[in-house]
Amino acid sequence: xxxxxxxxxxxxxxxxxxxxxxxxxxxxxxxxxxxxxxxxxxxxxxxxxxxxxxxxxxxxxxxxxxxxxxxxxxxxxxxxxxxxxxxxxxxxxxxxxxxxxxxxxxxxxxxxxxxxxxxxxxxxxxxxxxxxxxxxxxxxxxxxxxxxxxxxxxxxxxxxxxxxxxxxxxxxxxxxxxxxxxxxxxxxxxxxxxxxxxxxxxxxxxxxxxxxxxxxxxxxxxxxxxxxxxxxxxxxxxxxxxxxxxxxxxxxxxxx
Amino acid sequence: xxxxxxxxxxxxxxxxxxxxxxxxxxxxxxxxxxxxxxxxxxxxxxxxxxxxxxxxxxxxxxxxxxxxxxxxxxxxxxxxxxxxxxxxxxxxxxxxxxxxxxxxxxxxxxxxxxxxxxxxxxxxxxxxxxxxxxxxxxxxxxxxxxxxxxxxxxxxxxxxxxxxxxxxxxxxxxxxxxxxxxxxxxxxxxxxxxxxxxxxxxxxxxxxxxxxxxxxxxxxxxxxxxxxxxxxxxxxxxxxxxxxxxxxxxxxxxxxxxxxxxxxxxxxxxxxxxxxxxxxxxxxxxxxxxxxxxxxxxxxxxxxxxxxxxxxxxxxxxxxxxxxxxxxxxxxxxxxxxxxxxxxxxxxxxxxxxxxxxxx
Numbered sequence: 001x002x003x004x005x006x007x008x009x010x011x012x013x014x015x016x017x018x019x020x021x022x023x024x025x026x027x028x029x030x031x032x033x034x035x036x037x038x039x040x041x042x043x044x045x046x047x048x049x050x051x052x053x054x055x056x057x058x059x060x061x062x063x064x065x066x067x068x069x070x071x072x073x074x075x076x077x078x079x080x081x082x083x084x085x086x087x088x089x090x091x092x093x094x095x096x097x098x099x100x101x102x103x104x105x106x107x108x109x110x111x112x113x114x115x116x117x118x119x120x121x122x123x124x125x126x127x128x129x130x131x132x133x134x135x136x137x138x139x140x141x142x143x144x145x146x147x148x149x150x151x152x153x154x155x156x157x158x159x160x161x162x163x164x165x166x167x168x169x170x171x172x173x174x175x176x177x178x179x180x181x182x183x184x185x186x187x188x189x190x191x192x193x194x195x196x197x198x199x200x201x202x203x204x205x206x207x208x209x210x211x212x213x214x215x216x217x218x219x220x221x222x223x224x225x226x227x228x229x230x231x232x233x234x235x236x237x238x239x240x241x242x243x244x245x246x247x248x249x250x251x252x253x254x255x256x
Numbered sequence: 257x258x259x260x261x262x263x264x265x266x267x268x269x270x271x272x273x274x275x276x277x278x279x280x281x282x283x284x285x286x287x288x289x290x291x292x293x294x295x296x297x298x299x300x301x302x303x304x305x306x307x308x309x310x311x312x313x314x315x316x317x318x319x320x321x322x323x324x325x326x327x328x329x330x331x332x333x334x335x336x337x338x339x340x341x342x343x344x345x346x347x348x349x350x351x352x353x354x355x356x357x358x359x360x361x362x363x364x365x366x367x368x369x370x371x372x373x374x375x376x377x378x379x380x381x382x383x384x385x386x387x388x389x390x391x392x393x394x395x396x397x398x399x400x401x402x403x404x405x406x407x408x409x410x411x412x413x414x415x416x417x418x419x420x421x422x423x424x425x426x427x428x429x430x431x432x433x434x435x436x437x438x439x440x441x442x443x444x445x446x447x448x449x450x451x452x453x454x455x456x457x458x459x460x461x462x463x464x465x466x467x468x469x470x471x472x473x474x475x476x477x478x479x480x481x482x483x484x485x486x487x488x489x490x491x492x493x494x495x496x497x498x499x500x501x502x503x504x505x506x507x508x509x510x511x512x513x514x515x516x517x518x519x520x521x522x523x524x525x526x527x528x529x530x531x532x533x534x535x536x537x538x539x540x541x542x543x544x545x546x547x548x549x550x551x552x553x554x555x556x557x558x559x560x561x562x563x564x565x566x567x568x569x570x571x572x573x574x575x576x577x578x579x580x581x582x583x584x585x586x587x588x589x590x591x592x593x594x595x596x597x598x599x600x601x602x603x604x605x606x607x608x609x610x611x612x613x614x615x616x
Contacts, residue, residue: 049458054322055468065468071454073325073467075318076348082315083322087454089306090280090326094456112318115311 015039017048021066028229030219031059031128033186034195035067038099038126041199042070045207047095052087054080054097056104059134064099078109081116084123095206097124103133106142106166120177120211120255124202127168127216131240132224142166145243150224165243169216173249179205180213181250187220187236191246201251211255218244258440265430266291268401268437269333269359270299272408275441278329278357279305282319284312284338287372288428289361292333313338317345317358324354325467327453329412333359336369336378339386346421347387351480352467355415357408359424361431364589372597374428375589376514379569382423383543392488393421394495395542397513401435406442407540413444418491425542427565429515429600497540498549502528506535508610509553511574512563513539516601520563523606532610539570547577559613560584563606565592585613 017039025032042048051070055061057077065072075083080098088096105113105127116123132150133139139152143165147156169181180202184195195217202213218240220232227235263271270292273281281300283293297307310316316332323330334342339360349356360382364375385391394414398404407424415422457464467473470480502524503509512520517538527534537553539546554560560582562571571586578584587609592599 049462050456052454052456062468062472065466066472069457069464071457071464071466073322073352073454074469074472076321076344079314079318079321079345082310082318083325085308086280086282086319086322086330087326089308090323090328091455094454111311112315115315119308 015043017043017069019067019069023067024063025059026223028220028222028232029059030130030186030217031063032067033192034126034128034217034219035064037186037192037196037199038064039068041196041203042068044200045203047203047207050093051095051097052091053099054084054087056080056098056100056109057135058101058104060099060101060104060128061135078104078107078112080104080109081113081121081123081125085116085119085121088121088123095124095203097126097203097206099126099128101134102127102129102131102141102143106168114175117172117175117177117212122206122209122211124206124213125215126199127214128219129168129216129244130219130221130224132221134221134224138221138224143244145239149226167244169214169249172212172214175212176256177211178214178250179211179252179255180248182214182248183216183218183244183246185218185236185241185246187233194246198248210253216244258438260436260438262434262436263401264291264432264434265401265404265426266361266432267295268404269408269424269426270295271439272405273331273357273412274299274303275405275439276329276409276412278331278412279303280323280328280330281305281332282308282310282316282323282330283332284310284316284334286313286335286338288363288431289333289335289359291431292359313341314345317342320356320358321345321349321354324349324356325352325454327450327455329416331357331359333361335361335363336365337367339378339381343381343386345387346393347389347391349421350387350391350393351389351470352473353419354421355419356421357411357415357424358421359426362425362427370597372428374515374565374600376427376516376565377567377569378425379542379564379566380572382425383545383573391484392491392543393423394418394491394544396422396424397540397542398424398426398430399514399517399538401430401433402437404430405437405439409442413447414495416447418487420487425514427515492544495541496544496546496549498546499538499540500553501536501538503535503537503553505533507533507557508535508559508561509557510534510536510561510563510606511539511550511570512536513542513570516563516565519601519603520606523603526603526607527610530607532607534610545573545577547573550574550577551579554578554582555580557582561587561610561613563587563601565589565601585609
């Protein structure tokens with residue numbers, strides 16, 4: 001067997017912050033990749049000792065805290081920014097971040113999120129947009145595409161009854177308290193590297209004490225979408241990124 | 257000799273909290289408690305604390321939750337409609353056993369009710385686990401400004417000791433009335449260090465703290481409940497607080513709490529002057545409820561009269577405490593001298609009721 005192994009060069013390893021917890025995400029889900037990216041960026045910035053994560057309700061709830069070896073709490077649906085506000089005000093030296101899905105942040109928690117932006121809290125949010133409620137079985141999310149079938153839009157999301165998909169980083173970019181707002185994906189190696197850069201900038205804004213920073217990850221939910229993991233990658237390229245363009249929407253070094 | 261000052265019940269809430277070492281307040285304006293956030297917004301920055309005005313009571317309670325997780329003494333205050341919004345968060349505080357103090361300056365409900373009218377219509381809500389899941393929270397019900405000031409300190413101590421949300425309930429009357437108070441510091445037994453608090457793991461020697469809901473933390477929600485059941489037994493054994501007044505030889509025992517108990521106490525004096533042998537038991541903790549004490553006293557009297565400024569809520573716990581066939585009467589909000597904003601139950605009306613049930 002050993003003879004058949006080609007001469008491989010090790011270019012990466014398991015992040016130090018990745019716990020021994022085996023993982024709880026479905027095959028083809030991108031959350032595990034994003035968790036890894038979080039581990040790597042937190043390590044690169046050397047902030048693992050003062051990082052405090054808050055996971056919203058949904059697939060972030062148990063998976064992120066069990067996977068990444070920093071201080072964590074899971075949060076009630078949509079309320080992570082309020083909880084993070086108090087933690088950061090009490091421990092200003094800590095790096096406080098929330099990981100929230102599209103239902104958690106964009107639907108039930110939108111008011112809480114917008115008010116935290118309005119106050120210009122010095123926090124970082126990782127917003128996971130897979131366009132469905134994954135944990136509850138694939139219902140419509142505020143970010144579900146028009147025409148996209150979910151268990152509560154069996155004929156596809158209709159504009160007339162369910163309105164438009166929600167664009168969180170674009171919305172956040174309009175807020176004075178926001179220093180950084182970007183959208184990325186991890187569905188190709190090149191995008192993974194860009195996402196690393198965006199996440200690092202977002203944390204750096206907090207370390208510099210400048211307002212609220214936000215990174216959206218457009219990511220796949222194979223069971224929610226009814227697609228296999230490979231087709232999900234095409235769906236992201238062909239459908240999701242048409243509605244949700246990648247890039248930075250705001251990047252400032254000081255607030256007005 | 258400590259300083260004596262003349263303050264409102266709401267002011268006593270805020271001062272009592274600061275006396276207890278609370279430096280973080282998260283709140284939202286609502287009548288009749290807005291003097292509490294106003295005082296905190298003015299005073300906390302002076303002592304290196306933080307005041308945040310949230311976007312709603314839902315925002316407040318989750319800031320409190322975050323602040324409690326961060327390991328500090330934190331609180332919020334609200335009034336009835338806001339308290340309903342907080343109920344969800346209190347359930348989460350109970351689940352993750354995070355200490356917090358929540359003050360409800362009750363106003364008459366349901367719904368929007370009215371900010372300018374007193375009432376004790378949240379008794380069932382505060383005592384029966386106001387959010388989902390059937391948890392219990394310690395409920396303190398002071399009846400004077402001094403007692404508000406003192407019990408705020410007790411509230412923070414009990415919250416930390418048992419790792420539980422503690423509710424302190426007053427009402428429009430207690431919140432808005434002024435009385436002299438002594439600014440005294442109460443002494444408590446030492447408390448364990450909050451090694452579970454979220455601070456960043458470097459402050460814990462590299463070992464992280466993680467609060468990932470009862471399902472993960474206790475290896476199942478039933479295991480969580482098993483632990484709570486034991487904790488509740490301990491609290492019931494150690495923390496029941498009540499006060500009696502002329503109850504030793506009374507024929508008719510009045511049971512009342514908070515502002516109604518003050519009025520009932522006046523009625524006891526009035527009745528005694530008329531030869532009526534009245535006595536009073538005032539629960540100070542609404543949970544744990546002084547059931548045993550009411551049971552014992554009720555076995556020695558002919559009648560029990562519950563006085564409460566509501567439709568009849570406290571009476572459910574009183575009736576459940578009594579094991580004999582002694583009749584239990586109720587004097588509720590219909591006994592107010594008028595149905596408008598300033599209506600209250602006067603002591604004379606209580607005497608009138610006593611005479612009525614005595615068959616005179």
